[in-house]
Amino acid sequence: MGFHTFDADRADGLEDPERFRYCSREELLQELPARPERLLDLGSGTGFYTSELAPYAETVYAVDLQPAMHARHRDNGVAENVRLVTAEAGRLPLSEGAIDAAVSTMTFHETATTEALADLARVLEGPFVVVDWSGTGEGAAGPPTEERFAVSEARGLLESAGFEISRGVERPETFLLVAAA
Numbered sequence: 001m002g003f004h005t006f007d008a009d010r011a012d013g014l015e016d017p018e019r020f021r022y023c024s025r026e027e028l029l030q031e032l033p034a035r036p037e038r039l040l041d042l043g044s045g046t047g048f049y050t051s052e053l054a055p056y057a058e059t060v061y062a063v064d065l066q067p068a069m070h071a072r073h074r075d076n077g078v079a080e081n082v083r084l085v086t087a088e089a090g091r092l093p094l095s096e097g098a099i100d101a102a103v104s105t106m107t108f109h110e111t112a113t114t115e116a117l118a119d120l121a122r123v124l125e126g127p128f129v130v131v132d133w134s135g136t137g138e139g140a141a142g143p144p145t146e147e148r149f150a151v152s153e154a155r156g157l158l159e160s161a162g163f164e165i166s167r168g169v170e171r172p173e174t175f176l177l178v179a180a181a
């Protein structure tokens with residue numbers, strides 16, 4: 001596992017629509033295939049982005065380590081095509097090639113190890129879209145900058161787990177990476 005896991009007692013902060021300043025539904029959709037059959041959201045939290053993406057996929061697997069986060073997601077309402085999966089990155093209870101596309105928002109710094117990414121590569125047939133707080137950011141929002149990866153570091157981790165990178169950009173506070181296994 002990467003840096004410390006997001007505190008479920010602070011889950012309210014994940015519901016703030018201001019978050020779309022740092023990552024929008026549109027930029028995630030732009031990098032995904034049209035209507036993937038099986039989309040995985042790694043570190044789905046309260047479902048803030050899962051619920052945004054659910055209308056644009058057949059089935060979404062919302063994977064999170066913390067049952068308390070899934071409880072919050074349930075309180076918010078779980079879309080009919082979303083399956084809540086309580087599992088740790090690196091131990092995905094899914095078979096090889098079971099997923100067509102994956103996203104992970106503001107979570108890479110908590111989950112990314114070579115082992116966890118290699119396990120994602122095992123189940124993934126298509127793109128992996130990552131948006132996370134960047135180590136080159138100003139720290140005006142998000143976790144402390146020393147707990148974050150720069151896009152170059154994230155790229156290196158993904159490559160060491162067998163991913164090929166098709167896009168990697170730094171923005172003022174976040175990075176976006178698109179990779180395929």
Ligand SMILES: C[S@@+](CC[C@H](N)C(=O)[O-])C[C@H]1O[C@@H](n2cnc3c(N)ncnc32)[C@H](O)[C@@H]1O
Nearest residue numbers: 006043044045048064065066069088089105110
């Ligand atoms: C900062 S929150 C972001 C949640 C959501 N992606 C969003 O943008 O609203 C990070 C989430 O990742 C989950 N998480 C952290 N480490 C994890 C791991 N190793 N495996 C699965 N989920 C993890 C946490 O429980 C938390 O819900």
